[in-house]
Amino acid sequence: MEIGLNSMKKFIALLFFAPILSMAQNKQDSVWLPLKFMIGKWRGTSEGQPGKGTYERSYELVLNKKFIEVKNKSTYPPSKDNPKGEVHEDHGFISYDKGRKSFVLRQFHMEGFVNQFKNESISPDGKTIVFLSESIENIPAGFRAKETYQVISENEFIETFELAEPGKDFELYSKATLKRVK
Template identity: 80%
Template sequence: MKKLLLIFLLSPVAIYGQMTKQDSVWLPFKSMIGKWKGTSEGQPGKGTYERSYEFVLNKKFIEIKNRSTYPPSKENPKGEVHEDHGFISYDKGRKTFVLRQFHIEGFVNQFKIESISPDGKTIVFISESIENIPAGFRAKESYEIVNLNEFKETFELAEPGKDFELYSKAILKRVK
C-alpha cells in the first residue's frame, strides 16, 4: 500500500518533468540559452561581445541579440560597434534549423544547419542567402560547445569562387 501511495504522489512530478515535443526540438541549442560575454579577434580586430539567446513566441523561436565592440586600433582608428539580431527556427517542411541574422550594416544572412556533431558539441550553419552584399558570397557560422558555461564561435566568409576564410573567432562565457 505504501508503494502504491508513493507512486501516486510522485506521478505528477514525473509527468511534469518530461520534455515536450516542442522542447525536444531545441535540444541542440538548449545549452546556449542565457546571457553571455566574451572576447574575439579577427579581421575587425580584438573586441568584446555581449550576447543573449532566449526562447520567444511560445518557444517557436530562439532570439539572439549580439553587440560586438572593437576599440580604436592602428588598423581601425575609429573603432567599431556592431549589432545584430537573429532568430533560429525549425523548418518542419525541410526538417532543418534555419538561422536568420539582421545586421546593423544592412546585411541579412539566412543560414541552414550543415551539421550537428554526434556528441552535439559542434553546430555548423552555412548561408543560403546574404542580402546587400555582392552575389556569390557565402558565410559559415560554427559553434563549439566547450561546456555549459562556455562556447566558441567561428565566423567565416568566402568570396565568389573562393574558399572560406576566418573573419572572426570568439570565446563566450555564460554570465546568466
C-alpha cells in the first residue's frame, strides 16, 4: 500500500501539533486547579438573614473549559421573621482574567442584582478562597459584598456571604454548608 504525499504531510503535521495542542489543553486545565473541587452538583443547608434554607447548586466547566458556570437555587420556607418564605435563584460565571492573573466571578440574580467579584485570596493550603465585590448593579452605591469558600473536604465546603453597607463593616448575610451529590 502506497502512502500519498498529502497523507504523509497530514501525518507529520499531526505529530508536530499534537503535543502543542495537548500542552495548551493541559495549561487551560491547570488554570482551574484551585477551583476544581467545585465542579459537580451540590446540596446543602443555610442560615442567616433570610432564615434557614436549603441550597441546590452546580458548577460546570463550559465553553471549551474557559468558564465555570454556576447555577444556584436557595429555598427558605416561611418562618416567623420571613412569613412568606423565599425562593432565590442566581446564575453566574467564573472566568480567569489573564491580565490581572485572577479569577472573576459574575453573578446574575433573579432580583436584578449583578455582582462582579475579584478573587482576593487563596490560602496557601487552597482551603480558603475569598472573593470581594468590584461592583454591584441595582443596589445603592457603596454597598460591598464578600464570598468566602472554606473547603472541608473534596465533598464538602462552607460558603459565607457577607454584605457591608456604605461605610460599615461586613456582616453575615448567609452561611451555607454544601455537600457533593454528584
